[in-house]
Amino acid sequence: MQKIVPCLWFDTEAEQAAEFYVSVFENSEIVEVSRYGEGAPMPAGTALLVTFVLDGVEFQALNGGPAFRFTEAVSLYTSAETQEEIDRLWNTLTADGGAPGQCGWLKDKYGLSWQIVPPVLGELLNDEDSEKSGRVMQAMLGMGKIDIADLRAAYNGS
Incomplete structure (x- = not known):
């Protein structure tokens, strides 16, 4: 297991993005998807956190809402x-x-x-x-x- 894992903040597209990224790179897979339950800030069943591997490097994708966007700084x-x-x-x-x-x-x-x-x-x-x-x-x-x-x-x- 990696000690440091980048976490990518998405509005609602974390699962779609992870599926896309693993389709682009060899030796890649979705490892786990945890989902929001009832009473959460997103509809029940929506991916909360997606753990995935891109060519041997582990990442997480979070559906955290529209508060933050990606910039070229990363x-x-x-x-x-x-x-x-x-x-x-x-x-x-x-x-x-x-x-x-x-x-x-x-x-x-x-x-x-x-x-x-x-x-x-x-x-x-x-x-x-x-x-x-x-x-x-x-x-x-x-x-x-x-x-x-x-x-x-x-x-x-x-």
Whole structure:
């Protein structure tokens, strides 16, 4: 069991969101759903707390009402090895009301921010040649979805 578990506050969409997230990532599952009972602030039977695992990392989703919304101050960072994986995650997470952002960031249809980042980005940005890494930084700053080929082209000066 994880000692620290992120808890995501939703208005009423916790169960839907958890089901969506586990459909996006391999090695993921809904672990448990506790529900509101009679006399609670939400209709009886509505999910109160959903415990789920995304690729081995445990999360909780809470239906707590409309008091709080997600902001970009917190995001889920997702490493994607290939362009195909970046494209799949980007397209899936921005579908049905999600929104693309800059530099590999996006918001999903629930308003949660994600970063879809290939490990090669860090390698190129940390290169000892500041001209090469600077070109990579400039290329990344102009991107929404990260494009590995364009990063490599910037690195190579082409």
